[in-house]
Amino acid sequence: xxxxxxxxxxxxxxxxxxxxxxxxxxxxxxxxxxxxxxxxxxxxxxxxxxxxxxxxxxxxxxxxxxxxxxxxxxxxxxxxxxxxxxxxxxxxxxxxxxxxxxxxxxxxxxxxxxxxxxxxxxxxxxxxxxxxxxxxxxxxxxxx
Amino acid sequence: xxxxxxxxxxxxxxxxxxxxxxxxxxxxxxxxxxxxxxxxxxxxxxxxxxxxxxxxxxxxxxxxxxxxxxxxxxxxxxxxxxxxxxxxxxxxxxxxxxxxxxxxxxxxxxxxxxxxxxxxxxxxxxxxxxxxxxxxxxxxxxxxxxxxxxxxxxxxxxxxxxxxxxxxxxxxxxxxxxxxxxxxxxxxxxxx
Numbered sequence: 001x002x003x004x005x006x007x008x009x010x011x012x013x014x015x016x017x018x019x020x021x022x023x024x025x026x027x028x029x030x031x032x033x034x035x036x037x038x039x040x041x042x043x044x045x046x047x048x049x050x051x052x053x054x055x056x057x058x059x060x061x062x063x064x065x066x067x068x069x070x071x072x073x074x075x076x077x078x079x080x081x082x083x084x085x086x087x088x089x090x091x092x093x094x095x096x097x098x099x100x101x102x103x104x105x106x107x108x109x110x111x112x113x114x115x116x117x118x119x120x121x122x123x124x125x126x127x128x129x130x131x132x133x134x135x136x137x138x139x140x141x142x143x144x
Numbered sequence: 145x146x147x148x149x150x151x152x153x154x155x156x157x158x159x160x161x162x163x164x165x166x167x168x169x170x171x172x173x174x175x176x177x178x179x180x181x182x183x184x185x186x187x188x189x190x191x192x193x194x195x196x197x198x199x200x201x202x203x204x205x206x207x208x209x210x211x212x213x214x215x216x217x218x219x220x221x222x223x224x225x226x227x228x229x230x231x232x233x234x235x236x237x238x239x240x241x242x243x244x245x246x247x248x249x250x251x252x253x254x255x256x257x258x259x260x261x262x263x264x265x266x267x268x269x270x271x272x273x274x275x276x277x278x279x280x281x282x283x284x285x286x287x288x289x290x291x292x293x294x295x296x297x298x299x300x301x302x303x304x305x306x307x308x309x310x311x312x313x314x315x316x317x318x319x320x321x322x323x324x325x326x327x328x329x330x331x332x333x334x335x336x
Contacts, residue, residue: 007250026208027195027215032252036215039223068174075187075221077228079178092233093224097174 045120046082050129053135055087056110060120061103063113072117073097080117181225181234181244188218222248 021117030115045060052058062080064070073080077093083103091099113129114120177183195211228234229245249255 001255003246004250004253004255008253015224019236023196023199026199026205026212027192030212031215031219035219035223038216042220072185072217074175075184075218077184077221077224078176079224090233092178092236093228094176094178094180097176117312127218128249137206 007112031136033034036121041121042076042079043116044119045124046061048124048131049133051132051135052109054110055083056103057107058134059086060064060084060111060123062117062120063100063103063115065115069116081113083113181221181228184218184221184225186224188215191215191218194290223252226252226254 011024013042014144015021049058050060059082061083062069062073064073064080069080078096079085079093081096081100081103084099086095088096089104090100100113105112114123191211191214195208197217198208198211199205225234226245226248229241229248229332233239234244235241
């Protein structure tokens with residue numbers, strides 16, 4: 001925390017001294033604001049409405065077909081293989097794609113991977129009427 | 145615990161919205177790189193340089209919008225890297241892992257201790273035997289790196305050295321595991 005205060009005090013002082021607030025706004029605050037939203041949307045897409053207690057029934061994973069999807073996956077450190085992220089907790093992100101066969105559903109309720117975040121988002125939107133997360137909700141009454 | 149679906153949830157197996165990847169797709173080569181984080185950082189740096197150039201040149205700010213969106217995505221990748229760093233999985237080298245974690249945390253206003261939590265297997269309990277092998281009790285390294293990570297960021301080197309070298313690190317790891325077991329029992333999770 002002390003490091004954060006020191007570093008950002010220096011940044012704010014420098015920005016004030018050179019009067020470059022628009023640069024800070026466009027190069028840091030605007031992207032950071034969008035990043036926070038992206039992070040939350042990705043988290044919700046991966047989990048909201050999933051009430052299973054296995055990796056494939058408690059997460060939505062993305063296995064992209066096209067180059068753009070694969071580039072997105074690479075630049076998100078393979079986070080879209082989210083079921084594997086939970087299934088193999090101790091495995092480095094670079095090794096997750098090699099374990100993709102583990103995303104094949106084996107038990108009732110497990111989900112196939114989605115081909116893109118757009119497909120998973122549509123699935124999330126259908127769950128928003130009853131946005132429960134985790135197996136602890138199983139058996140409890142659904143939302144009115 | 146039975147593996148039946150929650151009857152109160154709507155069925156989600158509409159093929160149009162959950163296109164099932166074929167085995168061909170699953171087995172196709174994926175884009176994998178151990179240097180993915182470094183790639184993200186350099187792409188972010190180039191994007192920032194381009195953004196600075198656009199702002200400096202005085203052209204319409206609309207030219208900056210796609211660059212801001214690209215920078216947002218790359219910052220998102222860095223945030224994922226922060227999460228990996230707190231698990232000690234971002235970089236194979238522990239020093240680099242901690243350095244990157246502290247660096248990202250500093251610029252995102254997040255002390256790394258904010259992400260040090262019970263293992264994911266408790267938050268998202270898994271039942272497969274193969275899973276339990278991988279998501280079982282934390283290794284000794286994880287027990288000592290977690291507290292060390294947070295202490296190093298917040299306090300003195302002496303505080304950092306305590307969990308690394310003191311003999312109490314092992315006993316505290318045992319106590320930590322006991323605490324996790326109580327946590328698991330409370331939330332109905334399985335624990336070996």
